[in-house]
Amino acid sequence: MTTRALGSDLSLHHSRSDADLGRQSQKDAAVGSSIRPQDSDTEPDPHGPPRLPPVERPRGVFMRLLYWSARRRYGKTPTAFRVIYARAPALLIVTMAALTVLERFLKVPARVRALVQFAIATAHGCTFCADISLAEAMRSRVGAERFKHLDEFETHPAFDEAERAAIAYAKALARDRVVPAHLFERLAQSYSEREIVEIVWLGGLESYFNAMAMPLSIGSDHLAAAQQNS
Numbered sequence: 001m002t003t004r005a006l007g008s009d010l011s012l013h014h015s016r017s018d019a020d021l022g023r024q025s026q027k028d029a030a031v032g033s034s035i036r037p038q039d040s041d042t043e044p045d046p047h048g049p050p051r052l053p054p055v056e057r058p059r060g061v062f063m064r065l066l067y068w069s070a071r072r073r074y075g076k077t078p079t080a081f082r083v084i085y086a087r088a089p090a091l092l093i094v095t096m097a098a099l100t101v102l103e104r105f106l107k108v109p110a111r112v113r114a115l116v117q118f119a120i121a122t123a124h125g126c127t128f129c130a131d132i133s134l135a136e137a138m139r140s141r142v143g144a145e146r147f148k149h150l151d152e153f154e155t156h157p158a159f160d161e162a163e164r165a166a167i168a169y170a171k172a173l174a175r176d177r178v179v180p181a182h183l184f185e186r187l188a189q190s191y192s193e194r195e196i197v198e199i200v201w202l203g204g205l206e207s208y209f210n211a212m213a214m215p216l217s218i219g220s221d222h223l224a225a226a227q228q229n230s
Contacts, residue, residue, distance in 0.1 A: 047127060047128075047214070047217040047218065047219035048217055048219070049217065050079060050083050050216055050217050050218050051215075051216050051217045052083050052087070052216060053083075054079055054082035054083050054086075055082050055083070055086035055087065056082065058082075058086045059086075060089070062089065063085070063086055063089055066081060066085065066092065067081065067082075074135065074221075074223050074226070075223075075226050076221065076223075076226075078128070078132060078221050078223070079128065079218050079219070079221055080128060080212070080213055080218050083216055083218055084212060084216065084218075098205055102202070102205070106198045106202070107192070107194055107195050107198060108166075108191070108195050108198045108199060108202070110140055110142050111137075111142040111146070111163070112162065112163060112166050112199075113202060114133060114136065114137040114140070114142050114147075115146060115147070115150070115163055115166060115167055115170070116166050116167070116169075116170045116199060116202050116203060116206065117129070117133045117202065117206045118130055118133040118134060118137070118147055118150065119150060119167050119170040119171055119174070120170045120171075120173065120174045120203060120206040120207060120210065121133055121206060121209075121210055122150070123170070123171055123174030123175060124174055124207070124210045124214065125214070126209070126210040126213050126214050127219045127220040128213045128218045128219055128220055128221065129206065129209050129210050129213055130220070131220040131221060131222065131223050131224050132221070132223055132224075134147055134223075134224040135223035135224040135226070135227055138224060138227045138228075139227065145158055146158045146159060146163070150167065153167045153168075154168075161189070161190060162190035162191065165183075165186045165187050165189065165190050165191075166187070166190075166191075166199055168183055168186065169183050169184075169186075169187055169199060169203070170199075170203055173203045173207070174203075174207070184196070187199065
């Protein structure tokens with residue numbers, strides 16, 4: 001679970017114009033309507049309602065600004081913000097710092113970051129995180145077609161070897177926590193030592209977000225589906 005770059009929007013003024021955010025390719029729109037999990041408003045979310053009621057009117061200027069920025073970015077305030085950060089704003093500071101590092105300082109390409117996050121979230125069954133990861137990938141135009149074929153990443157031509165190595169690592173991490181040596185050797189064929197460490201960190205970060213959302217039964221907000229209509 002994540003604010004997905006709202007830290008940049010609020011503290012670093014790293015945002016696009018409304019016109020830029022509204023433009024999506026027809027290809028990505030079609031992909032957004034076909035990717036699972038939980039990308040349709042008509043599809044029930046397995047998590048059920050959140051275990052804590054969402055806070056619709058937050059206290060403090062900072063949280064109200066966050067809600068406004070989220071609505072501007074996504075068309076709505078994501079449930080995690082209303083359930084978690086509205087009650088514990090200090091946690092948002094930690095999240096914003098982590099996501100600033102993710103967006104500004106990592107050498108790993110954006111498309112690989114998105115694939116790692118989406119693969120871990122889907123493996124864990126975190127529909128909120130999978131949905132918001134896909135929505136951000138579509139906004140960033142990193143090639144959303146790949147996400148449609150994630151289950152066949154080893155053979156599908158949409159993926160190159162570097163992407164396959166990162167996804168294989170992500171799936172192993174989500175499944176077993178202990179990643180076999182041969183998967184690190186595979187990473188080393190496509191990434192520098194720094195990039196390998198970044199992928200490991202990214203896997204831990206996404207697992208943290210998943211572990212925040214799932215116990216509170218925070219499910220998909222259908223943000224990716226909304227992208228196709230924007």
